[in-house]
Amino acid sequence: MNETITPNGVGSGRSVGAGRGIDWWREAWELFVKAAGMWIVLTLVMVIIFMILGIIPIIGGIAAAVLFPVFMASWVLTCRKVEQGGAIELADLFTAIHGDQVKSLLIIGALLLVFGIAIAAVAGLLGLGAIVGVASGGADRSVGAALAALGAGFLALIAVTAISFIAGMALWFAPSLVIFRRTAPFDAMKISFGTCMRNIVPFLLYSLVYIVAAIVASIPFGLGWIVLAPLVMITLYTSYRDIFGA
Numbered sequence: 001m002n003e004t005i006t007p008n009g010v011g012s013g014r015s016v017g018a019g020r021g022i023d024w025w026r027e028a029w030e031l032f033v034k035a036a037g038m039w040i041v042l043t044l045v046m047v048i049i050f051m052i053l054g055i056i057p058i059i060g061g062i063a064a065a066v067l068f069p070v071f072m073a074s075w076v077l078t079c080r081k082v083e084q085g086g087a088i089e090l091a092d093l094f095t096a097i098h099g100d101q102v103k104s105l106l107i108i109g110a111l112l113l114v115f116g117i118a119i120a121a122v123a124g125l126l127g128l129g130a131i132v133g134v135a136s137g138g139a140d141r142s143v144g145a146a147l148a149a150l151g152a153g154f155l156a157l158i159a160v161t162a163i164s165f166i167a168g169m170a171l172w173f174a175p176s177l178v179i180f181r182r183t184a185p186f187d188a189m190k191i192s193f194g195t196c197m198r199n200i201v202p203f204l205l206y207s208l209v210y211i212v213a214a215i216v217a218s219i220p221f222g223l224g225w226i227v228l229a230p231l232v233m234i235t236l237y238t239s240y241r242d243i244f245g246a
Contacts, residue, residue: 013173013195013243020242021202025209027242028234031082032227038088039230042078045093046071047229065116066109070096072236073105073175079237096179104178107185108171115167119160169196176240195243206235 032039053060053067073096078088096105173192177183183191196203210232217224 012191013198015198016202016242018201018205020199021205021207022209024202024206024235024238024242025213025231027238028231031079031234031238032231034082035088036227039234040226041090042075042088042093043226043230043233045090062113065113066106068112069108069171069175069178070102070105072171072233073099073101073179075233076176076237076240077179079234096175099179101178101182104185104188105175108174108178108189111185111189112167112171115163115170119163119167166193169193172196172236173240173244176236176244180240180244199243206239 050064053064056063071093074093077095078092081092082088096102170189170193173195174183174185174188177188177191178185213224213228213231217228
């Protein structure tokens with residue numbers, strides 16, 4: 001199908017067939033095997049960076065959320081480099097940090113942080129409601145209070161899942177749109193969300209493959225994630241290239 005053009009002239013990507021969700025994995029594997037060792041090195045370095053940020057109270061978590069789209073952008077740029085016959089270097093992981101679109105990427109990260117805060121707030125408020133519900137049942141913890149707590153927990157799960165789903169779709173193509181098309185941050189997230197919705201079936205097939213691969217990767221002490229993690233990141237590029245074009 002033809003690409004849809006938004007009022008501001010930015011293409012929103014085309015709709016693709018359901019089977020393309022599986023092809024994204026196959027094409028990602030083809031890119032991975034071209035430089036498997038270095039893809040794994042980049043993944044390990046990125047994991048270490050986020051682990052270090054994770055142990056820094058408050059500021060570390062904020063920095064991790066804001067910087068993640070920057071690393072996503074570096075990753076898709078590296079994918080294009082490998083596809084064009086280039087060799088991966090460790091510095092490629094930080095390419096987008098030095099680029100002229102880093103401000104836009106950081107803004108996407110800030111918006112991602114807002115989503116994260118919303119998820120935590122919703123889960124916290126509904127969780128607090130569950131605790132109050134149980135406490136209000138007195139020492140015997142009546143069936144009514146228990147059911148109220150269960151209901152609050154279920155609502156929290158639905159709310160968190162919904163917000164996470166929206167955030168994931170808004171983020172998926174956004175860094176690539178900023179890097180390759182110089183799309184404004186908020187527009188990039190809107191286009192990403194809309195395009196993912198239009199291609200929900202191939203993304204469902206993509207997700208099924210991911211679930212199976214994640215189970216298999218977790219069996220041998222989680223060692224399979226050494227390969228699966230970079231593959232997932234590469235599919236950011238293969239899905240973008242398929243839907244938005246080279």
